[in-house]
Amino acid sequence: MDGSRRENDAEHSWYLGMLAMTLAEHAPPGTDLNRVVAMLLVHDIVEIDAGDTFIYDDDMLATQAERERAAADRIFGLLPAEQAKTMHALWDEFEERRTPEARFAKALDRIAPLIANHRTDGGTWQLYKVTAVQVMRNVKIIEEGSPGLAAYAARLVEQSVRQGHLAAS
Amino acid sequence: MDGSRRENDAEHSWYLGMLAMTLAEHAPPGTDLNRVVAMLLVHDIVEIDAGDTFIYDDDMLATQAERERAAADRIFGLLPAEQAKTMHALWDEFEERRTPEARFAKALDRIAPLIANHRTDGGTWQLYKVTAVQVMRNVKIIEEGSPGLAAYAARLVEQSVRQGHLAAS
Numbered sequence: 001m002d003g004s005r006r007e008n009d010a011e012h013s014w015y016l017g018m019l020a021m022t023l024a025e026h027a028p029p030g031t032d033l034n035r036v037v038a039m040l041l042v043h044d045i046v047e048i049d050a051g052d053t054f055i056y057d058d059d060m061l062a063t064q065a066e067r068e069r070a071a072a073d074r075i076f077g078l079l080p081a082e083q084a085k086t087m088h089a090l091w092d093e094f095e096e097r098r099t100p101e102a103r104f105a106k107a108l109d110r111i112a113p114l115i116a117n118h119r120t121d122g123g124t125w126q127l128y129k130v131t132a133v134q135v136m137r138n139v140k141i142i143e144e145g146s147p148g149l150a151a152y153a154a155r156l157v158e159q160s161v162r163q164g165h166l167a168a169s
Numbered sequence: 170m171d172g173s174r175r176e177n178d179a180e181h182s183w184y185l186g187m188l189a190m191t192l193a194e195h196a197p198p199g200t201d202l203n204r205v206v207a208m209l210l211v212h213d214i215v216e217i218d219a220g221d222t223f224i225y226d227d228d229m230l231a232t233q234a235e236r237e238r239a240a241a242d243r244i245f246g247l248l249p250a251e252q253a254k255t256m257h258a259l260w261d262e263f264e265e266r267r268t269p270e271a272r273f274a275k276a277l278d279r280i281a282p283l284i285a286n287h288r289t290d291g292g293t294w295q296l297y298k299v300t301a302v303q304v305m306r307n308v309k310i311i312e313e314g315s316p317g318l319a320a321y322a323a324r325l326v327e328q329s330v331r332q333g334h335l336a337a338s
Binding site: 014045079 | 177179183187190191207248256
């Protein structure tokens with residue numbers, strides 16, 4: 001948050017695990033928080049092979065799914081078969097966002113950079129000329145996992161626009 | 170593992186969470202693995218205030234408990250009261266090692282640097298002139314949490330001595 005460098009995947013994944021524990025009350029009732037934490041620890045390990053894809057980089061986004069699937073197959077494939085299956089399933093669940101756990105995990109993954117950019121006078125929004133219209137697409141994804149966190153995220157977006165750290169459109 | 174730098178607490182905590190998931194079969198039967206993971210994510214957060222204490226630095230070890238307790242009180246105290254209590258209890262549980270979960274978590278925390286030093290031609294063992302006698306004290310702590318991992322750790326110690334990367338005494 002001091003703006004000196006980007007976080008790496010290990011740091012990001014630890015932070016999200018802690019965020020899940022700390023913001024657990026904002027998950028829909030009945031959410032299995034332990035699976036949320038497990039998913040968050042595993043979700044970015046594919047970037048070892050596939051690299052990081054900036055969420056507003058449309059060219060990289062086009063090939064992201066394919067690159068990450070190949071990475072998941074290789075990396076989880078290093079484990080004994082049964083374990084590979086369990087870990088791969090956890091990663092698939094996160095990607096597919098069909099369960100409340102996956103949707104809450106994804107909401108945290110999306111709100112984290114939003115908070116970071118808000119706290120660093122626009123951060124990568126400024127760098128990549130991202131607009132509030134684009135950020136609000138992510139707020140919609142946050143809303144699928146946690147309406148409460150989405151409302152908070154929307155307030156941060158409004159504030160950032162007002163402060164001149166995020167272009168309205 | 171490439172020896173270029175020390176890991177930071179966030180990286181270390183993420184790695185231990187993944188290690189717990191991957192080595193779950195080496196936990197005693199009935200261990201609640203989710204609490205192990207939660208404990209490992211939280212266990213080093215006190216180092217924000219208390220700093221890192223090298224496990225073979227006797228001077229630092231003498232004041233470690235007091236420094237870390239003060240840090241836990243301050244850091245967890247930032248949370249709402251109920252949450253502060255839950256997180257603090259998780260940290261206490263890890264430190265006290267009275268539950269199978271805490272003993273398994275501590276075993277992972279102790280085997281991780283042992284693996285790292287073995288893989289980096291002695292690493293911090295060489296730097297701080299640590300002996301196998303000292304490392305075997307940690308293997309004893311690993312044994313309390315997981316006899317299987319302790320047996321593996323003891324083999325790594327023997328190999329390291331044989332390879333000349335760890336002084337026997």
